[in-house]
């Protein structure tokens with residue numbers, strides 16, 4: 001579905017990603033792990049179109065998208081949940097959700113919202129509240145819900161468990177697994193929380209200094225082995 005080949009991504013003269021190749025298949029559940037600053041967010045942004053790779057190529061469903069803008073990739077079914085969630089604090093929960101459908105599926109807003117509120121019932125009671133007053137966990141649910149409003153085929157999430165209470169993290173994992181099953185959604189998560197990552201991912205990639213140094217199936221490798229890559 002998404003195929004990245006030999007990507008190189010830089011900020012000015014500083015090369016952050018080099019020679020990275022990875023695949024995300026249909027209904028795949030993949031986690032990208034690595035210590036702080038190894039380049040996970042940079043790689044994710046290049047996959048969804050917010051950064052342009054200096055070298056390499058990205059294909060989506062067999063089509064070249066290396067130079068496509070993020071908005072075009074979004075129309076093709078690639079949705080992004082950024083680190084820090086980036087919900088709009090002055091808009092209500094309902095308005096934040098509506099934004100997700102506005103670009104591509106404005107006529108389906110009501111139906112999509114019903115679906116998203118079924119996935120995240122806690123948001124139903126908050127619809128008229130400003131996004132900015134929600135707890136971190138509710139904001140994360142809102143950010144994922146907003147992404148789902150664009151009817152994605154694949155969801156790319158950057159550290160969705162960061163700063164969130166364990167019970168809400170567990171609930172988010174359950175919901176992502178449910179959406180994956182019901183919609184054949186592909187899920188690609190950047191995570192440092194291994195418990196959360198292992199609740200979702202079937203496959204993983206580990207990054208060090210801008211390169212993939214390890215990959216495999218989560219079921220075939222003990223969590224402790226991966227932990228070694230993440231501890232200093």
Ligand SMILES: Nc1ncnc2c1ncn2[C@@H]1O[C@H](COP(=O)(O)OP(=O)(O)OP(=O)(O)O)[C@@H](O)[C@H]1O
Pocket residue numbers: 011014016034035036037038039040041042043
């Ligand atoms: N906009 C930018 N301009 C210049 N350098 C940047 C920029 N964003 C990130 N970097 C640098 O690129 C490197 C990789 O950062 P990146 O955020 O991709 O890592 P990460 O693995 O996602 O880290 P974290 O887990 O802390 O989010 C770091 O050295 C960082 O300082």
